Amino acid sequence: MSNFTAADGRHIYETDRSHVFHSWSAQDKVTPLPVSHGEGATFYDYDGNAYLDFSSQLVNLNLGHQHPRLVKSIQDQAAKLATIQPAFANDARSELARLLTEAAPGNLSHVFFTNGGADANEHAVRMARLHTGRKKIMSAYRSYHGATATAISLTGDPRRWPNDPGDASVLHFFGPYAYRSPFWSETPEQESERALAHLENQIILEGAGTISAIIIETVVGTNGILVPPPGYLPGVRALCDKYGILYIADEVMAGFGRTGTMFAIENFGVEPDLITFAKGVNSGYVPLGGIIISPEIVDTFREKAYPGGLTYSGHPLACAVGVETFAVFAEEKILERTQDLGQRVVRPRLEAMKEKHDCVGEVRGLGLFWGIELVRDEETREPLVPFNPSPEENQPMLEFAAACRRSGLWPFTHFNRVHVAPPLIISEEDLNRGLDIIDAALDELDAYATPTLQAASISS
Structure with missing residues (x-):
């Protein structure tokens, strides 16, 4: 894939910003990432950075990028x-x-x-x-x-x-x-x-x-x-x-x-x-x-x-x-492997994150379709960011997404939630690596949450 260069990426970005009108966006505030190619559960930018696609693009890429x-x-x-x-x-x-x-x-x-x-x-x-x-x-x-x-x-x-x-x-x-x-x-x-x-x-x-x-x-x-x-x-x-x-x-x-x-x-x-x-x-x-x-x-x-x-x-x-x-x-027994990965890998990993992180209020899902609901307080269930947040109110989720991307994962976030929806063909190794990245990024969000359960445990 050496044909892709950073200069190509810059040209594509500049042309996009000059001529493409983006959906659901204020046009002067979007910074679309130029994507060079994809394979399986991963896509790449023109600087050679790889991203695990934990949103399956818009939860449509069920069989992954470039399935032969x-x-x-x-x-x-x-x-x-x-x-x-x-x-x-x-x-x-x-x-x-x-x-x-x-x-x-x-x-x-x-x-x-x-x-x-x-x-x-x-x-x-x-x-x-x-x-x-x-x-x-x-x-x-x-x-x-x-x-x-x-x-x-x-x-x-x-x-x-x-x-x-x-x-x-x-x-x-x-x-x-x-x-x-x-x-x-x-x-x-x-x-x-x-x-x-x-x-x-x-x-x-x-x-x-x-x-x-x-x-x-x-x-x-x-x-x-x-x-x-x-x-x-x-x-x-x-x-x-x-x-x-x-x-x-x-x-x-x-x-x-x-x-x-x-x-x-x-x-x-x-x-x-x-x-x-x-x-x-x-x-x-x-x-x-x-x-x-x-x-x-x-x-x-x-x-x-x-x-x-x-x-x-x-x-x-x-x-x-x-x-x-x-x-x-x-x-390729896609249904069977989706059920298996969802129950054997994703469910216990997310439930462990709920126990570990003060900012996680609930986890829920089926197959490879999961949501992590983020809160400021586990007792009151106050959302980490409000319904339909302003850009300023949404800062914690922006920080979370940026942390994931720095570690090589492209997350799906919406309001106070993180969604786990990778391609159904993702390897177990990549699935665990992506969950590791989310787990680490949640560490940063814990600073926004009240450590109610920990405090209760210490006081008792």
Whole structure:
């Protein structure tokens, strides 16, 4: 890789700053790192620095950088048929649709392909409204569903605020969050029961006959790695059945092995009416998303046209990588190793960090999808930085991220949390090395926390 030079990096950076408009950013305050290449769980800059990718880019690079089989699948497909419009049948698209429906829970039967997760959620909402004849959609606070028109309205985090007023028929509710329970629950089971009661009350007060669907991230991603407590998702399914509401499972981030099962919903024994997906379906090598659809919804559009489509729906290059992804998952036993690494390595390491560090309030997750919640006080659970912090308030997290990068790890941080979401192909050695780096960086954050447990131990 000696062809990459520091001068190349400086030129790329200067050109970027002169011409690229960056998402979610004040343009004069971004300093994007020029990346030269990647391999497996690591990427490199033009100065030769290596970074363990503990965020899988945007939690989409499930099979890692430059997986040779995924790269070859693009090359082979491009040599045969680089593109074709959606009205034609294509072998890569057809085969991926078959694989997706066979892997999905229950009897979901068809796939509508999109270019990514946001437009998958847009079209899932459109299908739900047309199928039920109702307008309203319910989504949770502490969620992210995309940045397009309806998807940003569905989103329950501060990124929605500058885009309001958006879709006025979107309603938000409180999902379960046992560590910071909005229902004053004392156990996960109590949290589930009270969260379901809250949701049913809101359905009743909004008018069940006006609500077309409830959309939920199966495991909340960017907004906390919130694993639903026992009984919650089956309870949501029961409420949807009771009131004739569709259940949309947003698996854009949590799907394709991230939690140790192909779809995260498999962990909870629930069959939704629609599953939206993207990201891990082909590790983001070529943009791709979609919706897996129940036969009942397909029947709605057998004799009348579905009013939606995209030029690049089911692009053959993207679908070819998706087909190869299923083969890699099977042959490299990706699901099995993800479950093993999550339970045998990540869980005990993070639990040990919780015991060691005053700044760690809770750790939670499944597979290779974990969150470390950081606090100033373990007793009061005051967050290390507030919800939607200003740059000044966010200084501790900036210091943490900088410490990780100096040690060769690129972390995923959001508000007062650190997320652990490396590529599913990461070696056990690299996984432990990355956790060592996080552990060491947390030492610096302990200075911001009240050593309550240590003080109690000394006084006793």
